[in-house]
Amino acid sequence: MPPTTTGPTTASAHPLASHPLDSLPWEELVTSALLGTDRRPPTAPGGPVPADGPAALLDAAALHTVRRRAGLLPAVPGARPAPAPHDPRPHLPEAARHRLAQLLADRAAPTASGRRGAAPDLTELIPQWLATANRRGFRAPADLVPPLLDAARARTDLRPQALTFAGPLGLWLAALNPDWKFALRGGAGGSPVPDTSDPAAVNRLWEEGLFAERVALLDSVRTRDPAAALALLTTTWSTERAEDRLMFLDSLRNGLAEGDEEFLEQALADRSRNVRATAAELLSALPSSAFAGRMAARATSCVNPDRTGAGASIAVEAPHECDAGMRRDGVVADPPTGRGERSWWLGQLVEATPLGVWQERFGGRPAAEIVALPVADDWAGELHAAWCRAAVRQRHPEWARALLGAASAPPAGTPGPTSIAERSKLLAVLSEAERADWVASFIAAHGLSEAFQLLGVCTVPWSGPLGRAVVDALDIARDGGSYPWSFSGVMGLAERCLDPAEADRLEVLTATPDEQEGASPGAGGYWSEAFQRLVSTLRLRAAMEAELT
Template sequence: MTAAVRADRPVEVPSGLVHSGAGAAQGQAAAAVDRLPWEELLTSALLGTDRRPPTSCEAPGPAGAPAALLDAAASHTVRQRAGLLPAVPEARPESAAPDPRPPLPEAARHRLAHLLAGRAASPGGGRRGTTPDLTELIPQWLAIANRRGFRAPAALLPPLLDAARARTDLRPAALAFAGPRGLWLAGLNPEWKFALRGSASGSLRPDTTDPEVVRRLWEEGLFAERIALLDAVRAQDPPAALALLASTWPTERAEDRLMFLDSLRSGLQDADEPFLEQALSDRSRNVRATAAELLSALPASAFAGRMAARATSCVNPDRTGGAAAIAVEAPHECDPGMQRDGVVAVPPTGRGERSWWLGQLVESTPLDVWEQQFGGRPAQDIVALPVADDWAGELHAAWRRAAVRQRNSSWGRALLGAPSAPPASSPGAASIAERSQLLAILPELERADWTAAFIAAHGLSDAFQLLGVCAVPWSGALGRAVVDALDIARDGGSYPWSFSGVMGLAERCLEPAEAERLEVLTAVPDEQEGASPGAGGYWSEAFQRLVSTLRLRAAMEAELLG
């Protein structure tokens, strides 16, 4: 459709468009269509002028209706655009706080850009091949950069925040590296609001400097905000945090009381005892149990003394024979006093009542009590004593829980047993999961040495959980033990994918200097009789990837040295 503008009539938006070749009547009808509401024009356009002609005013005949409708729509569009008012500009955001840290070396900046780009382009599942996993290198790069105290490049803050949004495990290190400019930028993009949150619970970073703000947030805030506020106040002023919690404690829901109480684990101290003692009388069983667990971690508490008195009446030196041994007489009832102190009266399915009660008493007793009870013997000697009437398993299991709860490395060491001994011959036949918990309370180097000896004796099949609690990077002895065990598994024709978890840990935890020693393992081994078909090729790929990753980590560290 074409239209010509008459020279003797200026173009005016309110009067509509002028139709070429139209008579006076048709022009008047078109002008009438121009005055129709936009909604009616839209309805006619969607349904068609044949089915829904614009009938609310005098309109042209059927032949001219489509053209008039289109001209009217054009007029409306021009009027709407011409009638827009300019938006009121918002206040410009304040500048980001200065970041005094030095900038990254140029090579390190390029490396970070490459890692972040590789994260966005990382492939899905399937065979990994020999290429290092760039996604898994980002946490290590950030850890080194933060130790060196570098400032994040401004241009890489958006992809860095995107990476932290996608992976919660990256957030602490990524936000530390992003610094004040990262927080400033996060305030301008709702997709990065996680950066403005002060805890894993998802609450906004609380302001604890204004008492009125603290009071209002505690009384009116969302639960996650209140948890974060309690954590923040407790970090600065523990008595004030307890007073805040006590101010609304009776009116809180049971599930909220449990979460608030659990937050006291961080920085637990003797001053928390009066509040925890009151919580022992709570109407919620879970709250009572948590209060009892926290009090048992305070050896000087009255609760620990009561539990020790009960436990030592049940577990004593056996004086009936000539050799030193342990006699056990489990409780015959769970009286109201025991229940008030958090002892659960009804055991789980399959557990006897007396053994269930005994275990709860022993795990809540300070471990130093047993050294006094058995004539000053050290933990190593006590756990080696024979236990009468087949109570050894229950007693040692309770001691293991107590060692983990009280973080007592002497008892943890004694209950772990020798790393070369099979689990069935260790004190209480501890599982790998229980051993890893005990291992976690030992000093870092001792953890590594014990795990290395365990791997040398038993291989890697049961070592994954143990490796997970060892400090990173692995010590030389632990790294060599892992590599030697992988070499043995490779030579034995084992399935390489059975060790993929350990391989992944090795890529992140081995010292980069181990790459040279591993080079010889990258060749495809001869396929032995009975070996898994194609296993040699998989092993070769896995070791090539491991070597490439270690060399890439070495390059990353060198670049961050400047």
């Protein structure tokens, strides 16, 4: 049946039989439509210009459309994908399933005034919900895996927990949708791992698997049998890409032992600078390694007890050159801008030296006494900074504790770092309970102005003393008429990290305080909203926990 048109036409009564623009390519029609028929009239080669350009263009487009539809052949069906692997984990409780759908669908925008209001921010609760669901061993509902992958695509912080929760179905879907390809290259948490007791399956996945699957496999084998994981890695090490070698090498932190030394020594000569640096870092965590011995010999030739004075002190003579042996062991010769060469080399030597060496060198003194000794010639800052990096690298609680000093002391009066970032790294070496107690004491002594990074390394939910110290400091700031938005970061952390059982105790803080002289205008209302949101969020977190039980 021939097509009909609703407007004037330049074609004959049967436009398929003959048309003045019959030979004009589709691309020419599109160009004319975009530029306008006045500027680019549709004209067939050698043919006359149509009297009515727009109508002729529409007629030609209709003709092309019918012709293309009439000649369309049915597509050849592709092979159906293999079914998704079975996920043996239990289904979510129905209430928890509805909660997850609500969290993934929430895209609440801020109010016109920019104030968050008293309602909880649901999107900020997704990481905690996922962590709890993974801890309880649930699997994701199939219909919520696509929105979960979309959320993980937009937020990299969600990816490890989201891919673990999505499990094998998430990886199966990611292989079919390019938008989710991130799941195939970096999130080992959701990768299915074969039975590591089956050598054939392990070797097949190691040689043929996706990168995320290989990382998960290596981690799994390393946990079960460190030596077998190292042997597996050596089979393909020379053919791996530099960035992949770095990731695989990092997996050796789990179960690091003397048996890894030979392999790591070989990695010191790797083509990649980052691989060499990681190998040196791992070797320095093996106090009995030849590498640690070489670095200790260099460092102790530079740092020694000063026996010239009346009291105990430390003498420092920094290296005068960075020789080939030092460079081979990972010492970077060229310092950053603004750093002196000798201090740069000294810091790297001390950082890589086992901390037990210094206690032997200084007559068996404990770490706290060593870091309190005076250091000659203004080398104290450089030496203490290197010891801080060594304590973090070697996960040495005694030295971390000594370098942190008392939480109540002013930073300038402590032997270790004065920066909050360095203190945060040292805190991460301590046990969870000690970490929380130290930060609680710091907040009680110094308030919240510098506590944000310190709170970030504390375990969630915060312990009772730490939570009370944070709330008390917020209450003091409110009573003092401070700007509430200055504490928005800490308040946001409190919403995610305070124990939900604290909600009832905080109810009294939701009332709007009286305006004080000199206080920020409207601050009372902001504080009231902030505490209302905090209480509401804590109660919502308690409900989420109950739904996942």
